[in-house]
Amino acid sequence: MIKLDFAEGLFVYFLFWFLTLTILWIREVWRGKVNDWSLSNSRLFHCDNCHYAFLVKDNANITRCPRCNSMCIFRKNRNF
Numbered sequence: 001m002i003k004l005d006f007a008e009g010l011f012v013y014f015l016f017w018f019l020t021l022t023i024l025w026i027r028e029v030w031r032g033k034v035n036d037w038s039l040s041n042s043r044l045f046h047c048d049n050c051h052y053a054f055l056v057k058d059n060a061n062i063t064r065c066p067r068c069n070s071m072c073i074f075r076k077n078r079n080f
């Protein structure tokens with residue numbers, strides 16, 4: 001059996017929670033980077049049929065509208 005006095009047990013307890021919180025924090029930072037969205041006009045699509053504006057994650061030039069499922073083509077020099 002491992003003998004621990006009160007100070008060592010308290011140290012192990014705090015070390016356990018410190019490591020747990022560190023792992024959870026690193027996981028949250030990693031998830032934030034993976035699911036990162038940045039707003040820019042080059043990623044903002046506008047559907048001509050239903051006038052729904054939506055974001056596309058990659059730099060695609062053509063995609064489908066999530067509302068009406070029609071094809072949307074990215075046009076440069078749009079005036080919103």
Ligand SMILES: [Zn+2]
Pocket residue numbers: 047048049050051052065066067068069070
């Ligand atoms: Zn649409």
